[in-house]
Amino acid sequence: xxxxxxxFGTRPELIKMFPIIKECQKHAQRIxxxxxxxxxxxxxxxxxxxxxxxxxxxxxxxMKDKQTLTNLTINMMSTLEPIVKAENPDLVIVHGDTTTAxxxxxxxFYQQKKIAHIEAGLRTGNxxxxxxxxxxxxxxxxxxxxxxxxxxxxxxxxxxxxxxxVIKITGNTGIDTLRYLDLKRTIAEEQxxxxxxxxxxxxxxxxxxxxxxxLIKIAKKYPDIVIxxxxxxxxxxxxxxxxLLANQSNIVLTAPLNYLAFQQEMMNSFLVITDSGGxxxxxxxxxxxxxxxxxxxxxxxxxxxGFLKLIGTNEQMLxxxxxxxxxxxxxxxxxxxxxxxxxxGDGHAAKRIIKCLLQEV
Numbered sequence: 617x618x619x620x621x622x623x624f625g626t627r628p629e630l631i632k633m634f635p636i637i638k639e640c641q642k643h644a645q646r647i648x649x650x651x652x653x654x655x656x657x658x659x660x661x662x663x664x665x666x667x668x669x670x671x672x673x674x675x676x677x678x679m680k681d682k683q684t685l686t687n688l689t690i691n692m693m694s695t696l697e698p699i700v701k702a703e704n705p706d707l708v709i710v711h712g713d714t715t716t717a718x719x720x721x722x723x724x725f726y727q728q729k730k731i732a733h734i735e736a737g738l739r740t741g742n743x744x745x746x747x748x749x750x751x752x753x754x755x756x757x758x759x760x761x762x763x764x765x766x767x768x769x770x771x772x773x774x775x776x777x778x779x780x781x782v783i784k785i786t787g788n789t790g791i792d793t794l795r796y797l798d799l800k801r802t803i804a805e806e807q808x809x810x811x812x813x814x815x816x817x818x819x820x821x822x823x824x825x826x827x828x829x830x831l832i833k834i835a836k837k838y839p840d841i842v843i844x845x846x847x848x849x850x851x852x853x854x855x856x857x858x859x860l861l862a863n864q865s866n867i868v869l870t871a872p873l874n875y876l877a878f879q880q881e882m883m884n885s886f887l888v889i890t891d892s893g894g895x896x897x898x899x900x901x902x903x904x905x906x907x908x909x910x911x912x913x914x915x916x917x918x919x920x921x922g923f924l925k926l927i928g929t930n931e932q933m934l935x936x937x938x939x940x941x942x943x944x945x946x947x948x949x950x951x952x953x954x955x956x957x958x959x960x961g962d963g964h965a966a967k968r969i970i971k972c973l974l975q976e977v
Contacts, residue, residue: 647974650703
């Protein structure tokens with residue numbers, strides 16, 4: 617029997633590891649599975665663990681009040697090391713570009729364990745955008761042994777960096793999760809809802825204030841639309857957003873939504889405004905246009921295909937693009953009904969990944 621250890625700590629990681637966990641469980645006679653939750657986003661992860669009836673063997677709770685990235689890295693490394701030594705897995709599986717993924721892969725490398733990187737090969741080419749994720753994923757890819765990439769361009773990124781190990785194009789496991797959910801719209805077709813999520817470190821307070829002012833301007837110009845904004849728990853973001861947007865009647869501020877509720881809001885939306893990475897993959901699945909509030913994206917395939925528009929952090933560009941999509945049906949339908957196939961896969965990535973690993977490890 618092979619022993620795989622899956623390590624995650626944030627909600628996006630769990631969302632995309634969920635299909636991997638389920639696929640491993642289908643092969644219980646061949647795979648012993650150990651699940652480790654570092655607790656990097658404890659509250660949000662715990663909700664999903666309960667919803668999906670996943671019970672990690674280890675729940676580490678590494679976060680501390682006012683903890684720096686340096687302290688988090690040290691704390692996580694020292695906490696994970698004895699677990700990997702005791703469990704002695706054949707393979708450590710990490711996902712994406714979080715501090716959890718980086719630290720777990722580095723620690724596994726130090727223990728001379730094989731490492732599989734799910735969602736490998738994403739790049740913006742700018743080490744500070746997103747920060748620290750761009751460097752995290754590059755460092756994971758320096759020590760990994762098996763690379764499971766969503767797209768052909770991700771594979772090419774790795775090959776350009778001289779990686780010679782096993783690289784498999786599988787699609788994105790996040791699409792597997794959406795396929796599993798199989799959601800349907802729950803509001804009237806004529807209701808136009810704009811969903812907003814903003815949380816990146818690159819979006820400083822002054823830029824966020826200007827974007828909030830644009831949202832107010834849009835809300836007043838189009839009183840029939842509803843702008844829904846689940847506000848990130850980051851105190852700086854929360855303070856700015858709540859102080860500026862709380863009194864506009866058709867802007868609805870909420871606490872962060874659980875995953876299923878958020879997916880339903882996205883499915884119901886006319887348009888998404890975001891700086892999130894995962895949403896750039898998910899919204900096209902629902903045929904919802906996306907305006908990306910970032911200067912660069914590691915999901916360029918979706919921009920090229922026409923599912924996303926990369927508009928930067930300039931508030932005037934945001935206003936112009938939102939107004940265009942609200943007023944111009946042809947422009948809107950061009951984004952909503954892109955003829956290109958979804959760039960991030962068909963919802964069967966996990967099956968391909970586990971099939972490959974059972975052959976390789």
